[in-house]
Amino acid sequence: MLGGMTSRNPQAAGLARLAALLADETRASCLLALLDGRAWTAGELARHAGVAASTLSEHLGKLVAGGLLAEERQGRHRYVRLADARVAQLVEELASQVTPGSAARPRNLRESSAGSAMARGRTCYDHLAGRLGIAVTDAMTARRLLSQDTGFALTGAGVEWFDAAGIALDRKGRRPLARACLDWTERRPHLAGVAGAAFCRHALDAGWCLRIGSERAVKVTGEGERALAELLGIEAGVLG
CATH class of the missing domain: 1.10.10.10 (Winged helix-like DNA-binding domain superfamily/Winged helix DNA-binding domain)
Structure with missing residues (x-):
């Protein structure tokens, strides 16, 4: 100085x-x-x-x-x-710091319905979030496909599960295979990274999920409910 x-x-x-x-x-x-x-x-x-x-x-x-x-x-x-994905992570994590009490209340029924749909299931840049994203994350963790012991990491069984399900994992880039992303509605981490993006892309391409409205909200189709129940043991009631 x-x-x-x-x-x-x-x-x-x-x-x-x-x-x-x-x-x-x-x-x-x-x-x-x-x-x-x-x-x-x-x-x-x-x-x-x-x-x-x-x-x-x-x-x-x-x-x-x-x-x-x-x-x-x-x-x-x-x-x-x-x-890029880093900007998406920054925005989502900042949004998660907005407490429910400080957020503006819905002005009408349309806004309230849109907010409920977003909380049920939505995309967070290129992966699933909301109760749907949390349900997938919890199911993978319970089946030991995903470890949350020290951060998020796919287990060997998890990598095999993706291969068996026909969900390709791009391992060429520098992006982590699995990463925790704090969910701003659930206040818990959901699966992001390569695995999260691959699962979301497959869910949309296979018709398990459909985008609804002009927001990020998605809904699980009947085919998606059957696939999630068969592959991960997720009951339809968990997603409602």
């Missing part, structure tokens, strides 16, 4: 910039919507956030410049998505 001056901490400056990006309700609404793992157009996000397209465009520019969103253009359309 020279002349009473303190040196700047680059991490502190970066953290402050990140906090400023998140400290806006419109931008936060966009980030939460994009946790469904899909790319949205600017118009779709503007309608979702309830703001003018010009206002939303300004917010998206800041989020892209800040590294939280990635954008793609196809013809006249501009699509945005979360930059």
Whole structure:
């Protein structure tokens, strides 16, 4: 320290910039919507956030410049998505810190129904969350396919289970095979990582789950109930 001056901490400056990006309700609404793992157009996000397209465009520019969103253009359309799984984890974990009492109450029956559907089952970027995600995680743990002793880890039996179920695990990248993600409605960790993403993708592709509405909510189909009962012993009543 020279002349009473303190040196700047680059991490502190970066953290402050990140906090400023998140400290806006419109931008936060966009980030939460994009946790469904899909790319949205600017118009779709503007309608979702309830703001003018010009206002939303300004917010998206800041989020892209800040590294939280990635954008793609196809013809006249501009699509945005979360930059990567790390951003999704950050948003979900921050959302989990919002206590039920501090969250805004539903303004009408439609909002209440949407909130109930999200709590039952939803996608958290590329894996399952809500009671559905917790049920899958608990069932895998009970069957010793997943270990939670020191963090989340697939057991040898778990890897074999995925192979036997025809759910391919991409082990080429640096992403962990299994990772705990704190569920903001259940206040408990659900399965993320390569295994969580593979299970979610398979559940949607195989018709076990269907997306409902414009939010991240998903519902389990009759075929899905039978598959989850057969493969993991999950009873339909647990998912209601």
